[in-house]
Amino acid sequence: MTTTDKVIAVDRMPAELAPIIAALCEVGRDVAGIIAKGPLAGALGAGVGENLGGDQQKALDVIADDMFAERLKSTGVRYYASExxxxVVELNPDGNYALAIDPxxxxxxxxxNVSIGTIFAIFEAADGADESFLRTAREQVAGGYIIFGPSTALVVTFGDGTQMYTLDPETREYVLTNERMSIPETSLEFAxxxxxxxxxxxxxRAYVDDCLAGDTGPRDRNYNMxxxxxxxxxxxxILTRGGVFLYPGDARPGYERGRLRMIYECAPIAFLIEQANGKATDGCDAILDQKADTLHARTPFVFGSAEKVDRVATYHDLPDEEVSALFGQRGLFRG
Ligand SMILES: O=P(O)(O)OC[C@H]1O[C@](O)(COP(=O)(O)O)[C@@H](O)[C@@H]1O
Ligand SMILES: [Mg+2]
Ligand SMILES: [Mg+2]
Incomplete structure (x- = not known):
């Protein structure tokens, strides 16, 4: 049995990608261990600087980034792009892949002590570093995240469904716990x-107003937030029990295109969501059909149950009088 086999059963993933996924899982296990120690591991949430996006970097952001970059050097990852x-950093000049990561x-x-995670997108390496990432999100060959919560799990897609592997703390292996995740349609939750x-x-505003109005509004049912x-x-x-997530663009300076980053946040999440029968858009158009023009570009992001994501898009098509109307007068969605 190889080291790779001990971390995660590899039979369900493309052979070339298996060592990369195993490396992510190994580091994920170590990061989970640090997180589980909480304050015993030091001041993990202390501010240590600012990244290019203007976000404050916390100690654990930098620790996790260093750990992933170091471990991935011995895999087929040529280009490494991190939040x-x-x-972009060149890790292995002989590698065939480009990996973008929100460590x-x-x-x-x-x-x-609330759940956090690591998000990653993998592409085949192109001729140059930037070219490897500034391409249509649908060109990903794998996308996923590791969640560090009450349990640690890898959720990943290679384009044939979304799989979940849960870390068994006793054997320290990731065990397949859901071979084809599918987003439930029926949730009444929005985020x-x-x-x-x-x-x-x-x-x-109109979409959220109508959710908040509950059974007194045009949706005629109560929602939870x-x-x-x-x-x-x-x-x-959302993958587990449905619902919809929105981080739209807004009028704050710097937030015209929302907060979330296209390449290492929205693209891989969109891939997972589509593979689990959901939808992911910028409010109107599919995220997977778009490409970032810079490494750290942002995009408005709406994802979740297909019907809910479609509904958000319809609000963007309403005439101005309709979206401006108080929900009591908004006629199109009543009934
Ligand atoms: O604080 P806000 O504006 O609600 O933003 C929350 C969003 O920002 C993020 O924390 C951004 O990710 P990072 O923590 O990697 O910067 C998302 O996980 C989350 O959805
Ligand atoms: Mg993030
Ligand atoms: Mg981050």
Whole structure:
């Protein structure tokens, strides 16, 4: 049995990618161990700098980035693009793959013992570093995340369904626990950071107004709202029990295209969601049909149950009088 076999059963993934996934799983296991120690591991949530995107870097952001980059050097990853580094780094000049990573997603939750994660997208390496990543998101050969929560799990797709592997803390192996995830259609949950309400566009306000109006509004049923502020945790909930997530663009300076990054956040999550029968858009158009024009480019992001994501898009098509109307007068969706 090779080291790779001990980390994760490899029979379900393309052979060339298996060593990369095994490396991600190994580091994920180590990062999970650090997170589980909480304050015993030091000040993991302490601010240590700022990344190119203007986000504050926490100690664990940098630790996780260093660990992934170091371990991936001995795999087929040629180009490594990280949220925590301004430019692409060449890891293995002989490698055939390009890997983009958000080493630690949900950094604001490090100190409060709430689920966080690592998100990754893998492409075949192109001729140059930037060219390997600035391409249509549908060209990913794998996308996934590792969630560090009450349990640690890898959720991954290679384009044939979305699989979940759960880390068994006793054997230290990732065990297949869901071979084909499918987003339930029936959830009545939506997720959005409602503190930004006043900055949203009219269609987003109208959509949320109608959810909030519950059975007194045009949707005629009551909804529940969730906001963890960890994209990985929100994705895991939606893959498990349905719902919709929105991080739209808004009127705050720098947030015209929302907050989330196309290449290492939205593209891989969109791949997982589509492979689990859901949809992922920028509010209107599929994320997987788009490409970033810079490494750290942002995009508005809406994903979840297909019917809910489609509904968000219809609000963008409504005439201005309709989206501006109080929900009581908004006629198109009643009944
Ligand atoms: O604090 P806000 O604006 O609600 O943003 C929360 C979002 O920001 C993120 O934390 C951004 O990711 P990072 O923690 O990797 O920077 C997402 O996980 C989450 O969905
Ligand atoms: Mg993130
Ligand atoms: Mg991050």
């Amino acid at each position: 925590e580094q301004d430019d 630690l997603d949900g950094s604001s939750n490090i100190d409060v 959005i950071n409602a503190s930004n309400y006043r900055h949203w566009s009219k269609p987003i 969730r906001w963890v502020a960890s994209l990985v945790a929100e994705t895991h909930r």
